[in-house]
Amino acid sequence: MTPILGPAFVAAIAYVDPGNVATNLTAGATSGYLLVWVVVLASLVAILVQYQAAKLGVATGRSLPELCRERFGPAGNRLLWLQAEAVVLATDLAEFVGAAIGLRLLFGMPVMASALVTAVVSLALLELRRRGRTRPFELVGAAALLLVGAGIGYDILAVGHQSAAELATGMVPAFDGTGSLVLAMGIVGATVMPHAVYLHSALARGHGTDPAAAWRRPALVRRALRLDCALALGAATAVNVSMIALGAGLAAALGHGWQGDLADAHAGLAGRVSGAAALAFAVALLSSGVSSAGVGTLAGDVVMRGFLGRGVPVHLRRLITMIPAVLALGCGAPLTGLLVLSQVAISLGVPVALFLLVTLCRSPGLMGPLVNHPRTTAAAAAAGAVVAVLGCCLPFVLLS
Numbered sequence: 517m518t519p520i521l522g523p524a525f526v527a528a529i530a531y532v533d534p535g536n537v538a539t540n541l542t543a544g545a546t547s548g549y550l551l552v553w554v555v556v557l558a559s560l561v562a563i564l565v566q567y568q569a570a571k572l573g574v575a576t577g578r579s580l581p582e583l584c585r586e587r588f589g590p591a592g593n594r595l596l597w598l599q600a601e602a603v604v605l606a607t608d609l610a611e612f613v614g615a616a617i618g619l620r621l622l623f624g625m626p627v628m629a630s631a632l633v634t635a636v637v638s639l640a641l642l643e644l645r646r647r648g649r650t651r652p653f654e655l656v657g658a659a660a661l662l663l664v665g666a667g668i669g670y671d672i673l674a675v676g677h678q679s680a681a682e683l684a685t686g687m688v689p690a691f692d693g694t695g696s697l698v699l700a701m702g703i704v705g706a707t708v709m710p711h712a713v714y715l716h717s718a719l720a721r722g723h724g725t726d727p728a729a730a731w732r733r734p735a736l737v738r739r740a741l742r743l744d745c746a747l748a749l750g751a752a753t754a755v756n757v758s759m760i761a762l763g764a765g766l767a768a769a770l771g772h773g774w775q776g777d778l779a780d781a782h783a784g785l786a787g788r789v790s791g792a793a794a795l796a797f798a799v800a801l802l803s804s805g806v807s808s809a810g811v812g813t814l815a816g817d818v819v820m821r822g823f824l825g826r827g828v829p830v831h832l833r834r835l836i837t838m839i840p841a842v843l844a845l846g847c848g849a850p851l852t853g854l855l856v857l858s859q860v861a862i863s864l865g866v867p868v869a870l871f872l873l874v875t876l877c878r879s880p881g882l883m884g885p886l887v888n889h890p891r892t893t894a895a896a897a898a899a900g901a902v903v904a905v906l907g908c909c910l911p912f913v914l915l916s
Contacts, residue, residue, distance in 0.1 A: 522654035522658075522719075522744065523570060523654065523716055523719035523720045523744065524566060524570065524716065524744040524745045524747070524748035524749060525654055525657045525658040525661060525744075525747075525748040526654055526657040526715070526716075526719055526811060526814075527566055527569075527712045527715055527716040527719065527748070527749075527811075528657070528661055528748040528749050528751065528752040529657050529660055529661060529804075529807050529808050529811045530607075530709040530711065530712035530715075530808060530811060530812075531559070531562065531707065531709070531712070531749065531752035531753075531755075531756065532661060532664045532665075532752050532755050532756065532804055532808075533607070533610055533611055533614065533804055533805070533808035534610050534611060534613060534614020534615070534617070534801065534804050534805050534808070535610040535614075535706050535858055535862075536706055536707075536756055536759070536804075537614065537759060537778070537800075537801060537804055538614075538776065538778060539699070539702045539703055539706050540555065540703065540756055540759035540760050540763060541759055541760075541762065541763040541766070541776045541778070541781060542699065542763065542775065542776030543696075543699045543700075543702075543703060543760050543763060543776075544759065544760040544761060544762060544763020544764040544765075544766070544767065544776075545763040545764070545766060545767040545774055545775055545776040546695060546696075546699065546767075546775060546776065547692060547695070547696045547699060548682065548686070548764045548767070549679070549682045549683050549685060549686030549760065549761070549764055550686055550690060550691070550692055550696055551686065551696060551699055551700055551703060551760065552683060552686030552687055552757055552760055553686060553687050553688065553689050553690075554700045554703045554704065555703055555707075555753065555756045555757050555760060556687065556753065556757065558703055558704045558707035558708070558903070559707060559749060559750075559752070559753035559756065561707070561708060561899040561900075561902075561903060562707050562708050562749055563745050563746060563749045563750075564895065564896055564899060565708055565713060565870065565873065565896065565899070565900070566712065566713070566716050566745050566749060567741055567742060567745045568873050568874070568877050568888070568896055569712075569713045569714075569716040569717040569720070569873060570716050570717065570719075570720040570741045570744065570745065571720075571737075571738070571741055571877065571883070571886055572717050572720075572873065572876055572877055572883070573716070573717040573718060573719070573720035573721035574720050574721065574727070574730050574737055574741065574886070575727060575730055575731070575882070575883045575884060575886040576721070576727060576882060576883070577721050577727040578717075578721060579714065579717045579718035579721060579818055579822045580713065580714050580717040580718075580822070580869075580872060580873060580876070581596075581597075581600070581714055581718075581818060581819055581821070581822020581823045582821075582822040583876055583882070584596055584822070584823060584872060585822060585823055585824075585825060593823050593824065594823075594824075596823055596868065596872075597819065597820065597823035597824055599864075599865055599868055600710065600711070600714065600819040600823065600865065600868075600869075601816070601819060601820070602861065602864075602865065603710045603711050603861070603862055603864075603865035604711050604812060604815055604816040604819060604837065605837060605840055605861075606858045606861035606862045607709070607711050607808075607812045607815070607858070607862060608809065608812050608813075608816075608837045608838060608840070608841055609840060609841045609844065609858040609861075610808075610858035610862075611634070611805050611806075611808040611809040611812055611841075612631050612634055612805070612809060612838065612841035612842070613805070613841065613844075613858070614801055614802075614804055614805030614808070615630060615631075615633075615634040615801075615802060615805025615806050615809060616630040616631060616634070616805070617778050617779065617801060617805075618630075618798050618799070618801040618802025618803075618804075618805055618806075619633060619634075619802060620779075621779065621782045621794075621797075621798040621801070621802075622795075622798045622799070622802060627846070628842065628846050631838060631841060631842045632842075634805060634806055634809050634838075635809075635835070635838050637806045637809075637810075638806060638809040638810035638812075638813055639810075639813075656807070657807065657811070658748075660803050660804075660806075660807035661748070661751055661752065661755070661807075662751075663799070663800065663803040664755055664800045664803050664804050665751065665754065665755040665758065666796075666800075667796040667797060667799050667800025667801075667803070668755060668758045668759055668762055668796075668797075668800055669758055670792075670793065670796040671762050671785065671789075671793050671796050671797050671800075672758060672761055672762050672765060674785075674789050674790060674792070674793040674796075675762065675765040675766055675769050675785070675789055675793065676765060676769070677764070677765040677768035677769055678761055678764075678765055682764075683757075683761065686760075704903055706862070706863070707756075707903075708866055708870070708900075708903045709862065710862065710865035710866055710868070710869035711811075711812060711815040711816075711819070711862075711865075712811075712815070713869045713870075713873055714815055714818055714819055714822070714869065715811065715814060715815040715818055717873075718818040718822070720741070727884075730886065731884045731885055731886070734884075734885035734886050737886065738886070763776060766781055766784060766785075769784070769788060769789065770784040770788060778801065781797065782794050782797055782798055785797055812837075813833065813837065816833060816837055817833060820833070866903055867900075870896075870900035870903065871900070873896075873900075874888075874893060874896050874897050874900055877893070877896070878893045
């Protein structure tokens with residue numbers, strides 16, 4: 517059953533994308549360690565949600581969008597597809613912006629050129645998946661997660677100004693005014709990612725076993741999927757907490773005038789810490805953007821083929837989905853603002869994905885012996901409701 521291990525590491529890339537980097541650094545810069553508990557709690561919810569998605573794929577041999585196509589009429593599926601595509605486009609925007617910033621910081625590359633480079637590299641990663649090279653694709657995801665974590669970890673050590681006591685205090689739920697509440701909502705809204713839910717169900721289906729075999733060994737399947745999700749998303753949680761710690765350390769090193777801007781963080785690292793620290797930051801951001809761009813394109817293919825029963829060549833799809841990001845970058849839109857806007861748009865797709873997932877996973881006829889225990893369904897529904905409410909409120913709070 518160990519072949520089931522791996523899909524969660526691909527999905528986990530969505531949890532360390534450039535939107536997460538910007539949100540967590542801003543939280544650390546403006547609130548210190550205050551919101552560490554939000555990252556940890558939101559990540560626990562994410563582990564539960566991704567476990568449900570993986571279990572659904574293994575139990576049925578179909579992805580969440582495919583199962584929806586079987587249960588809803590053509591009109592309903594088109595609506596579901598449109599909202600899912602909007603989520604994927606917003607995800608692409610965040611990933612292209614992050615990669616553009618990373619390439620500009622590393623090589624001084626213009627944003628339009630960086631968008632093209634990001635598209636080419638993400639397509640190269642997808643070739644591994646398209647040619648049936650599933651395990652190398654998953655290893656690339658794990659390597660990207662490790663690279664982002666290593667870059668952030670190196671910078672934490674280089675910057676210093678860290679406090680284990682303050683980090684422990686940050687595990688106690690608390691807010692400090694409206695600003696910290698808005699940041700907390702942003703962290704939650706950027707943590708449970710709809711496109712990662714759709715993708716994980718597709719990656720896990722038939723991965724190491726067929727549904728009939730999974731139904732015969734439900735306990736073993738559950739353990740393997742839990743281990744996969746715990747390892748991958750546990751690592752992503754550690755990286756996200758490290759981003760908050762880095763933001764707090766940078767604020768102390770650079771002064772309170774720094775509010776989380778990524779370009780200013782790189783400049784501050786280069787000017788006040790070391791060139792190596794600045795390089796590590798840029799490489800981590802670039803790895804985050806490029807790897808998540810590949811994952812986003814794969815998720816888009818899963819969404820279209822699942823809801824509509826047909827797809828387009830992956831190269832054509834990448835060209836289509838990169839157009840909004842390239843136009844936004846070419847118009848000179850503020851990069852940090854684009855990251856925030858992308859998270860607002862993504863948060864609107866959270867309620868739909870979670871409702872579909874919880875509804876299907878509680879069906880005995882569909883899931884067989886892998887059906888959710890009533891307590892699991894209750895926990896997933898409650899957690900999903902909280903995330904959905906916060907996700908729906910986030911646009912109004914940020915735009916007010």
